[in-house]
Amino acid sequence: MLTPMTTPAAPHSPFAVAPEVLQALRGVRRVVVFTGAGVSAESGIPTFRDALTGLWSRFDPMALATVDGFWADPDLVWGWYEHRRVAVHHALPNPAHRAIARLARYLPDVTLVTQNVDDLHERAGSPHVLHLHGSLHHPRCLECDTPFPVPPDQAVTRPADPDRLYETVDLLPDGRRLPPPLCPACGGLIRPGVVWFGEALPPGALETALDAAGHCDLLLSVGTSGVVEPAAGIPREAARAGAGVLHVNPQVLHLTGVRQWQANGPAGVVLPALVDAWERV
Ligand code: BJW
Numbered sequence: 336m337l338t339p340m341t342t343p344a345a346p347h348s349p350f351a352v353a354p355e356v357l358q359a360l361r362g363v364r365r366v367v368v369f370t371g372a373g374v375s376a377e378s379g380i381p382t383f384r385d386a387l388t389g390l391w392s393r394f395d396p397m398a399l400a401t402v403d404g405f406w407a408d409p410d411l412v413w414g415w416y417e418h419r420r421v422a423v424h425h426a427l428p429n430p431a432h433r434a435i436a437r438l439a440r441y442l443p444d445v446t447l448v449t450q451n452v453d454d455l456h457e458r459a460g461s462p463h464v465l466h467l468h469g470s471l472h473h474p475r476c477l478e479c480d481t482p483f484p485v486p487p488d489q490a491v492t493r494p495a496d497p498d499r500l501y502e503t504v505d506l507l508p509d510g511r512r513l514p515p516p517l518c519p520a521c522g523g524l525i526r527p528g529v530v531w532f533g534e535a536l537p538p539g540a541l542e543t544a545l546d547a548a549g550h551c552d553l554l555l556s557v558g559t560s561g562v563v564e565p566a567a568g569i570p571r572e573a574a575r576a577g578a579g580v581l582h583v584n585p586q587v588l589h590l591t592g593v594r595q596w597q598a599n600g601p602a603g604v605v606l607p608a609l610v611d612a613w614e615r616v
Contacts, residue, residue, distance in 0.1 A: 349604075359596060360613050364442065364443055365443075365444040365550060365552050367448060368435050369450075369548075369555065370449045370450065371449075371558045375455050377431065378426040378453075384560050400531045418509075420485075421488065425488075432458070436461045441614060444551075446465070467530070469537060471527060472487065474526060477525070501516040541566075554569070554581070556581070558602050580595045
């Protein structure tokens with residue numbers, strides 16, 4: 336039976352968790368939390384596909400988020416990602432990240448799987464985060480995969496002095512083109528540590544996430560459009576295995592299948608209320 340819950344969250348009021356959702360939370364032990372860009376939206380980090388504010392409404396994903404785009408214009412791509420990496424460093428975890436970290440403190444088995452390339456779950460206190468799409472904070476060599484450590488709070492570019500690994504630069508408000516540093520091991524271009532379109536996910540990450548989804552009682556899907564494969568298969572796998580799936584999203588989703596619910600509102604409002612209610616059931 337489809338049980339939609341579409342109670343809107345009024346600004347500045349606690350979110351009312353629907354009785355059928357509370358019922359679904361009762362007795363749950365194994366939980367997968369699956370997050371997307373929406374969980375970080377209230378930290379000021381743009382999503383990808385929201386109309387007007389999403390990154391892909393302003394930037395071309397084929398030019399910026401593919402290996403071919405990087406080969407075509409490495410300075411454009413490196414500069415864009417350095418701008419985003421430093422912006423994330425200055426952002427703070429929001430109540431949604433903190434509520435998810437709190438969940439793991441009283442439920443026996445919580446697996447946190449994120450599509451996000453920021454580190455806000457970790458900074459909110461979640462100790463083990465499975466990053467399906469890599470991380471802005473771990474650039475590496477395009478050719479030999481050697482990690483290339485960077486300062487967290489400053490953008491870097493190729494140095495004029497060949498004895499140095501990089502030089503730090505000030506960013507302009509809208510970003511700027513920056514030649515990527517070169518790998519000290521092989522001389523290859525340093526690339527962002529994220530997963531671009533057409534690239535494989537980090538080894539073992541998808542398998543671990545699918546295994547957790549296939550053995551959970553409930554999957555909480557937070558702030559994702561669910562259009563990017565193979566990540567979108569994770570909630571599907573939980574549903575296939577008989578778990579309940581609860582979607583947290585301000586947009587009303589068109590759900591099909593049994594034991595699917597939605598809580599419509601910003602994650603930073605819905606999740607603290609949900610976790611409060613969960614602690615009491
Ligand atoms: C809120 C909120 C608030 C707002 N609170 N919520 C099958 C069919 C069709 C295509 C494919 C397929 N299989 C593979 C593909 C191709 C492709 C793909 O999926 N394309 C589709 C888009 C058409 N997939 C790939 O290429 C993947 N690789 C692959 O399949 O490789 C195969 C292979 C195997 C072996 C060897 C070699 C290759 C890789 C996908 C990589 C995705 N990368 C990106 C960019 C990362 C780097 C960067 O940051 O720049 O990852 S794309 C982008 O989308 C990013 C995200 O992680 C990902 C998902 O987006 P997300 O998180 O769902 O964000 P949005 O913006 O879409 O949604 C936000 C949601 O939040 C909305 O619903 C809002 O309403 C909501 N929201 N405010 C709660 N306050």
